[in-house]
Structures are given as C-alpha cells and as structure tokens.
Amino acid sequence: QSALTQPASVSGSPGQSITISCTGTSSDVGGHNLVSWYQHHPGKAPKVMIFEVTKRPSGVSDRFSGSKSGNAASLTISGLQAEDEADYYCCSFRSPNILVFGGGTKVTVL
Amino acid sequence: QVQLVESGGGLVKPGGSLRLSCEASGLSFSDSYMSWIRQAPGKGLEYISDISSTSRSIYYADSVQGRFTISRDNAKKSLSLQMNSLRAEDTAVYYCATLHSSAVEHWGQGTLVTVSS
Numbered sequence: 001q002s003a004l005t006q007p008a009s010v011s012g013s014p015g016q017s018i019t020i021s022c023t024g025t026s027s028d029v030g031g032h033n034l035v036s037w038y039q040h041h042p043g044k045a046p047k048v049m050i051f052e053v054t055k056r057p058s059g060v061s062d063r064f065s066g067s068k069s070g071n072a073a074s075l076t077i078s079g080l081q082a083e084d085e086a087d088y089y090c091c092s093f094r095s096p097n098i099l100v101f102g103g104g105t106k107v108t109v110l
Numbered sequence: 111q112v113q114l115v116e117s118g119g120g121l122v123k124p125g126g127s128l129r130l131s132c133e134a135s136g137l138s139f140s141d142s143y144m145s146w147i148r149q150a151p152g153k154g155l156e157y158i159s160d161i162s163s164t165s166r167s168i169y170y171a172d173s174v175q176g177r178f179t180i181s182r183d184n185a186k187k188s189l190s191l192q193m194n195s196l197r198a199e200d201t202a203v204y205y206c207a208t209l210h211s212s213a214v215e216h217w218g219q220g221t222l223v224t225v226s227s
Contacts, residue, residue, distance in 0.1 A: 003154065036213035038155070045205065045220065046155065051213035089155050093212040097169045099145075104154040 004029065004090055004102035011108040012080045020105045022073045022090030028100055030071035034093035037066060037075045040104075041086045049088075050075060077107070085109045112136040112216045114206045119221030126196050126225070132189040132206030132218060140184040143209040146191050148202035149220075156202070159191065160209055174200075196225045 005023040012018040022029065022037075029035055037050040048057055050066035053073060063078045073092070077084055090102040118130040130146070145160035159170045159180040168180055179192040189206055203220040 032212075034212035038214065040155075045217035046214070047217075048213055048215060051215075052211055057215075091155075091157075091213070097167075098171060099157040099160070099209075099212060101147075101155040101157060 002100075004092060004100055006088075006090060006102035006105045008103075009106045009108065011110055012077075013110045014080055014082065016080050017076060017078045018080060018107065020075045020077075020088055020090075020107070022075070022092075022102050024071050024073075024092055024094075024100070026071060028092040028094040029068065029073050031095060032093045033068070035066065035068060035073040036091045037064075038089045038091065039084075039086045040089060046089070080109055082109050112208070114208070114216060114218035116204065116206045116218045116221035119204065119223045121224045121226065122196055123227050124197060124225055127192070127194045128196065128223060130191040130193065130204055130206075130221060130223070134187045134189065134206075134208075137208065137216070139187040144180075144182060144189045145207045145209050145214065146178075146180060146189075147205045147207055147214065147217075148200075148223075149205070150199070150202040153202075158204075161189070193223070196223075198225050201225045 035053045038046040040046040049064045053068045054066045065076045088105045094100045113135045115133045146158040161180045177195045181190045205220045206218040207214045208216045
C-alpha cells in the first residue's frame with residue numbers, strides 16, 4: 001500500500017506563508033473529503049491540525065488551513081513562527097476501508 | 111483530559127511475538143473507534159489497524175495482515191495488539207490512537223518495539 005506523496009522539506013522565514021502538498025489518487029485523497037494533517041515534534045505525540053480537509057480542531061491556530069483539489073490536498077501555514085518547525089504528515093481514508101499517511105514533510109523556519 | 115497509555119514494548123527476536131496494550135481514560139471508550147499507528151526509526155507514520163467501538167469492524171494494513179491481531183475490552187477500557195511472526199521491519203514506536211471521521215483525534219506517547227537478534 002503506497003503512501004501519499006509529500007515534499008521532503010519546505011522552508012520559510014518568520015511571518016511568511018508556506019504550503020505543503022499531499023498527492024494521492026481517486027481511491028484516497030480525490031475520492032473522499034477525509035484528509036487530515038498532523039504536526040509532529042520529535043519525541044512528542046503527533047497533533048491533529050486539520051481534519052475533513054478544511055476543519056480545525058478546537059485550540060488549533062487559524063494560521064493553519066487546509067484545502068483540496070482533485071487528487072491533491074494542501075496545508076498552508078500563514079505567519080510562520082519558530083514553533084511551527086516540525087514534521088507534518090497528511091493522511092487520508094483510502095477505499096475500501098483503511099487509512100494511508102504521506103511520507104512526511106520537514107518544515108524549517110529560517 | 112484524554113489519556114492513552116501504551117505498554118508492552120521491548121526487544122524481541124525475529125519470528126517472536128509481543129502483545130501491546132493501551133489503557134484509556136478521560137473518554138467514552140466504548141463509543142470510540144480505536145487504532146494502532148507506528149513510526150519506524152527515521153521513517154514516517156504508518157497506519158497498522160483499526161477497530162470499531164463494538165469490535166464488529168476490524169481492518170489491517172497489508173504489511174501486518176495475518177500476523178497482527180487487534181482487539182479491545184470495553185469494560186476495561188483497553189486496546190490490544192497481538193504481534194506474531196515479527197520481522198526487523200516491524201521495529202518502530204507504536205502509538206495507540208482514537209479515530210474520529212477518519213482522523214486521529216488523540217494519540218498516546220507510544221511504546222518502542224525492537225525486533226533484533
């Protein structure tokens with residue numbers, strides 16, 4: 001079961017906006033509005049930032065936003081801050097009945 | 111406050127078995143969809159398995175199908191993962207997690223499983 005495709009790394013300066021892409025197929029990203037995004041600081045448990053493509057859990061900053069077009073989803077971080085430096089993973093429901101993660105993107109704040 | 115506490119990790123030889131457990135608190139466990147997710151050293155997150163609130167629906171990733179078995183005890187608020195025929199590539203931190211709308215809502219801190227001779 002192949003993973004979703006994410007860029008290995010993305011960087012930006014404080015205050016800038018960055019976008020992380022997540023490419024799948026019509027069996028996962030393109031076929032369902034069930035894409036989620038996770039922030040993972042090494043040594044800590046991952047944290048959900050976005051679910052159902054665009055929804056933010058309570059307590060997550062509105063600097064984080066999600067979108068989807070066709071078989072590709074995106075996570076945008078606006079007003080980049082030092083604390084945003086982490087690994088980010090996308091995840092999607094994949095027909096008929098499992099979840100699949102992306103390979104992860106390392107975000108560096110310059 | 112939701113807490114998921116994994117246990118049972120450790121060092122095991124290739125071909126061996128190990129049983130992971132997850133104790134849950136601070137949530138309505140019997141109403142929760144549960145999952146196991148792992149992260150191999152230096153690698154990304156990988157979905158392993160999930161189980162519905164009543165245990166009626168159970169699914170596995172191809173990589174563990176036929177070797178791993180997920181189960182739950184709602185009375186004890188616990189989730190288990192029986193891992194047999196372990197391979198070196200099963201070495202990873204294993205996370206217990208709750209699922210909601212196909213998203214991982216809560217994560218445990220993880221337990222390390224090392225498969226090595």
